Amino acid sequence: MSNRQIQGGISTGATRPMIGIYDFSYGPYALGDALTWTMNLNVLASQAGCDAIDQYLVIDPMKPGSRYQPFVHQHNYISIIDNLFPAFLCSPMLRSVKLIRHAPTFGLFLLREVARRRPMWPSFFGHLNRRLDFISHRRFNTHYRKHGQLPWLTAPRGYDAWADAFLRTHCEDRFVVAVNVRQGALSMTPASLYRDSPLTEWHAFVRRAAARHPDALFLILGGYTEWDREMLRLPNVLIPRTMGFGLGHELALLHRADLFMGSSSGFATMSTFCNKPYLITNIQHLFSRYIGIPVGARHYPFGNENQILYWEKENQDVLLEFFEELHGRLRRRSVA
Amino acid sequence: MTPENRLLLSLRWLINLTYRGLSRLAFFPFTLLYVLLNAAHKLILLRLGLGLVRVGVVKGAVVSLPRDLMLWFGRIFPRPPGRQFDVCLRLPREAADANLQDVLSVVLMIPRVRSIGLYWDSSSLADDLALLQLKQDRSDPVVSTTLHEEIGSRGSTQFLEFLHADHEEFALPVAASRDGQTLLKRQAGAAHVVCLNVPTELRPLVNAIAGARPDIRFFHFSPELPESPRAANNQSFFGCGFTLQERMALVQAADAYVGSFDELGCTALISGRPVILLGSDAGEQPDRISRGEIAMWLPASMEPAALRNAALQFLSHHFAPGEK
Numbered sequence: 001m002s003n004r005q006i007q008g009g010i011s012t013g014a015t016r017p018m019i020g021i022y023d024f025s026y027g028p029y030a031l032g033d034a035l036t037w038t039m040n041l042n043v044l045a046s047q048a049g050c051d052a053i054d055q056y057l058v059i060d061p062m063k064p065g066s067r068y069q070p071f072v073h074q075h076n077y078i079s080i081i082d083n084l085f086p087a088f089l090c091s092p093m094l095r096s097v098k099l100i101r102h103a104p105t106f107g108l109f110l111l112r113e114v115a116r117r118r119p120m121w122p123s124f125f126g127h128l129n130r131r132l133d134f135i136s137h138r139r140f141n142t143h144y145r146k147h148g149q150l151p152w153l154t155a156p157r158g159y160d161a162w163a164d165a166f167l168r169t170h171c172e173d174r175f176v177v178a179v180n181v182r183q184g185a186l187s188m189t190p191a192s193l194y195r196d197s198p199l200t201e202w203h204a205f206v207r208r209a210a211a212r213h214p215d216a217l218f219l220i221l222g223g224y225t226e227w228d229r230e231m232l233r234l235p236n237v238l239i240p241r242t243m244g245f246g247l248g249h250e251l252a253l254l255h256r257a258d259l260f261m262g263s264s265s266g267f268a269t270m271s272t273f274c275n276k277p278y279l280i281t282n283i284q285h286l287f288s289r290y291i292g293i294p295v296g297a298r299h300y301p302f303g304n305e306n307q308i309l310y311w312e313k314e315n316q317d318v319l320l321e322f323f324e325e326l327h328g329r330l331r332r333r334s335v336a
Numbered sequence: 337m338t339p340e341n342r343l344l345l346s347l348r349w350l351i352n353l354t355y356r357g358l359s360r361l362a363f364f365p366f367t368l369l370y371v372l373l374n375a376a377h378k379l380i381l382l383r384l385g386l387g388l389v390r391v392g393v394v395k396g397a398v399v400s401l402p403r404d405l406m407l408w409f410g411r412i413f414p415r416p417p418g419r420q421f422d423v424c425l426r427l428p429r430e431a432a433d434a435n436l437q438d439v440l441s442v443v444l445m446i447p448r449v450r451s452i453g454l455y456w457d458s459s460s461l462a463d464d465l466a467l468l469q470l471k472q473d474r475s476d477p478v479v480s481t482t483l484h485e486e487i488g489s490r491g492s493t494q495f496l497e498f499l500h501a502d503h504e505e506f507a508l509p510v511a512a513s514r515d516g517q518t519l520l521k522r523q524a525g526a527a528h529v530v531c532l533n534v535p536t537e538l539r540p541l542v543n544a545i546a547g548a549r550p551d552i553r554f555f556h557f558s559p560e561l562p563e564s565p566r567a568a569n570n571q572s573f574f575g576c577g578f579t580l581q582e583r584m585a586l587v588q589a590a591d592a593y594v595g596s597f598d599e600l601g602c603t604a605l606i607s608g609r610p611v612i613l614l615g616s617d618a619g620e621q622p623d624r625i626s627r628g629e630i631a632m633w634l635p636a637s638m639e640p641a642a643l644r645n646a647a648l649q650f651l652s653h654h655f656a657p658g659e660k
């Protein structure tokens with residue numbers, strides 16, 4: 001949707017909410033896409049002068065997934081949305097979120113919002129055509145070029161205080177590194193396995209980094225099935241999922257961590273859009289056209305020197321080199 | 337058949353037919369037609385008095401929101417059974433317990449819920465209620481006030497109501513149920529399995545019960561205490577990374593439950609398993625409260641020996657020693 005469409009409904013009043021629609025009949029069940037969608041809402045709300053966001057998550061229980069995710073069906077969509085839901089709580093402007101699984105109810109809400117000419121994304125016409133650009137960064141790049149800043153994501157609503165308490169208890173005075181190694185092959189719904197990162201290289205990296213920098217504490221993020229048992233044996237490692245925590249807790253911890261390191265996937269998206277220092281590895285070259293930078297570029301247009309992109313498959317030497325560069329700079333900054 | 341029902345059936349037929357047609361034509365202008373038809377459908381439902389909303393208000397003092405939500409749902413299901421409804425929850429902006437994912441897990445267990453709205457702003461809630469509520473409800477102050485209820489405000493009454501009620505409305509996701517069944521099958525085979533979920537102060541009770549019944553397999557979700565020896569038939573699933581729905585499914589797959597009256601205790605009651613509930617939520621209740629032979633609620637103030645005997649007696653009644 002163009003900015004003109006958004007601005008067609010702008011009121012100068014600052015209390016006018018932005019409406020966000022995520023209809024799973026054409027929007028994927030995916031962490032990165034859900035966070036990119038939320039970031040788009042933030043940017044569009046900011047451009048439209050809104051200071052609140054009302055989100056509509058729409059599921060048809062009889063046909064809950066898009067044609068690109070045929071493995072989502074009426075018997076398993078509940079578990080899938082249950083595991084993804086915290087991703088929709090990351091906008092600081094969030095005023096309400098409605099999960100609707102009754103098309104007539106959503107139809108009435110939708111017509112009401114259209115009649116009120118509220119800023120909406122996707123636009124009414126975009127929704128009718130099942131069009132949702134949940135991948136590209138073009139709005140973020142444009143907004144950043146114009147304003148020099150972005151309205152970042154935050155920890156999921158309600159998880160802030162918990163994350164503070166967790167870090168006080170388990171990570172006091174440590175250099176906290178949130179880590180996510182994409183392992184589609186180990187996930188409940190395996191897909192795009194060529195994007196997976198080499199786990200053994202990460203194991204070796206954590207061992208070497210822990211030996212050289214005992215102050216570092218690695219928080220391993222990701223679904224319980226998505227890391228191997230070797231992770232449990234590594235030094236200086238905490239795995240929130242083994243402590244009974246879920247995605248909401250992990251996103252909140254990532255938001256509070258000193259650094260994120262991981263492959264290009266959902267958690268990397270969170271680190272990108274909550275403005276953390278990061279190293280994102282193994283970025284698909286195809287992605288270049290959606291994010292508006294050439295393959296090999298070291299930073300996003302809105303990234304800084306501590307936000308590094310690495311486009312190739314990583315190995316332990318590369319990981320350690322980047323880690324030491326970032327650790328040194330960030331530690332010096334925190335001491336200063 | 338009443339004219340209203342005939343109209344409703346015709347509408348359903350029309351909507352279903354349209355849906356089948358439009359699902360293949362998911363582009364403009366067919367999608368617009370679909371939205372218009374759906375909105376009209378909803379308006380008619382509201383006109384016929386079939387639009388029901390339940391509003392729960394959460395204040396800061398809620399101890400366990402998922403549990404209190406289950407207790408609340410146990411009470412507010414509209415009659416007759418099967419009638420769908422919308423749920424709105426007004427939440428405090430600053431919450432300390434980080435459990436919104438669990439809140440959604442609980443709501444998603446109820447197939448009758450058409451929509452769930454989480455609101456951090458009263459004006460937004462009021463705005464949506466105007467659309468979801470029946471017109472006559474809006475104009476009737478008595479009905480309007482009964483729609484709103486503070487969750488967790490009914491003290492021990494809500495526990496008693498839940499203990500004695502039937503709970504056919506909750507349904508766990510099939511994947512969680514399947515995985516729960518499979519895990520227990522692999523771990524325990526044909527042996528009886530009891531889920532333990534006792535408060536920390538009653539942990540010695542766990543070993544006493546497990547030691548007295550070596551023929552039963554016990555499991556729990558708490559971390560092992562390094563200083564206390566563990567009976568061989570007592571296993572912790574702490575650290576296995578189960579979600580709330582997965583833990584509920586394990587409770588449902590087990591043969592009995594002994595533990596707190598929290599969301600897992602509620603699940604055990606829903607599942608119709610033999611249940612011993614432990615805890616101080618009974619208020620002034622001096623002794624046990626029973627629901628037939630299937631459920632027993634013991635106050636935490638009971639002597640440990642009396643608790644142990646009551647629990648063992650209850651288990652022996654349901655699972656005689658040596659019986660599989």
